[in-house]
Amino acid sequence: MSAVQLEANRSGGLGRSAVSHVVKPLLVVGVDWLTSDWKLYSIAMMLVNVFWVMTLASHAQDIADPALGKRLFESQCVLCHGQNGTGGRGPSLNRPNLEKAPDDKRLDRVIGEGIGPEMPGAWQLSPREVASVRAYVRTLGAMPQEPLPGDATRGAAVYRDKGCGGCHIVMGEGGGFGPELSAIGTRRNAKHLREAIVEPAAFVPEDYMMVEATTAVGTVRGVRANEDAFTVQVKTADGKFASYRKADLKALRRPAGQSLMPSYKGKVTEAELDDVVSYLANLRGRQ
Numbered sequence: 001m002s003a004v005q006l007e008a009n010r011s012g013g014l015g016r017s018a019v020s021h022v023v024k025p026l027l028v029v030g031v032d033w034l035t036s037d038w039k040l041y042s043i044a045m046m047l048v049n050v051f052w053v054m055t056l057a058s059h060a061q062d063i064a065d066p067a068l069g070k071r072l073f074e075s076q077c078v079l080c081h082g083q084n085g086t087g088g089r090g091p092s093l094n095r096p097n098l099e100k101a102p103d104d105k106r107l108d109r110v111i112g113e114g115i116g117p118e119m120p121g122a123w124q125l126s127p128r129e130v131a132s133v134r135a136y137v138r139t140l141g142a143m144p145q146e147p148l149p150g151d152a153t154r155g156a157a158v159y160r161d162k163g164c165g166g167c168h169i170v171m172g173e174g175g176g177f178g179p180e181l182s183a184i185g186t187r188r189n190a191k192h193l194r195e196a197i198v199e200p201a202a203f204v205p206e207d208y209m210m211v212e213a214t215t216a217v218g219t220v221r222g223v224r225a226n227e228d229a230f231t232v233q234v235k236t237a238d239g240k241f242a243s244y245r246k247a248d249l250k251a252l253r254r255p256a257g258q259s260l261m262p263s264y265k266g267k268v269t270e271a272e273l274d275d276v277v278s279y280l281a282n283l284r285g286r287q
Helices: 003-011 016-034 038-058 066-076 104-113 127-140 152-161 190-198 270-281
Strands: 210-215 218-227 231-235 241-245 251-253
Touching: 066 127, 104 127, 152 270, 190 270, 210 231, 210 241, 218 241
Parallel strands: none
Antiparallel strands: 210 218, 210 251, 218 231, 231 241
């Protein structure tokens, strides 16, 4: 291991030693070679900065600290992914294979850039911090997955009999008024799925915000498909779209804490609820 790497490991990054061993010699060469042309010198400086970033990133693996990653995860990630990665609004992480991050490079990208529209990127984290969060997340894969008491086959029958396919698509079949569920098991844990069935208004995804647009002839209720400063587009339960100029509306409401999905509390038995949760939790897209 080089002196630069040793110093990087001790200091938690490429610090003064890297400047002495790597950056300064490059600058000296750049000055000697490019003093006659300031533009070329500026390009050389830019290349040195790029080299610095790439070198720091290349050493992130060496300086990843799972303990630091755990602290960052607990402060910024548990709200959606759960205290031990068991999931919630976000997918569970306590499994060895993550569909959106099959390798470390992809996981670093997910952490740093996020997955729209619900997961924001952690742009404020340094390469070392991203690598540390990744290292901690990988340890969660060794934890046992939560048990599912229901039966997925019976759950598929409950899903069909209750008419859920009228609003939701699974593997290309069903209506598109509500969220697609083909891979819902990769995004939500069992607790969240259960809550979404009996108390759907507890968490409404941003893409499915309910709006009520009142015109001179009545009120249209549906999902906000798009909105800007002057117009709003509404998708209704029959799959149609309506566009309105805000200046022409008598009222435009966005009812907070309400969902267009009906609650199934009391409409299904506990056994049926267990079964349909098991069915949904096992929906992981096309393998």
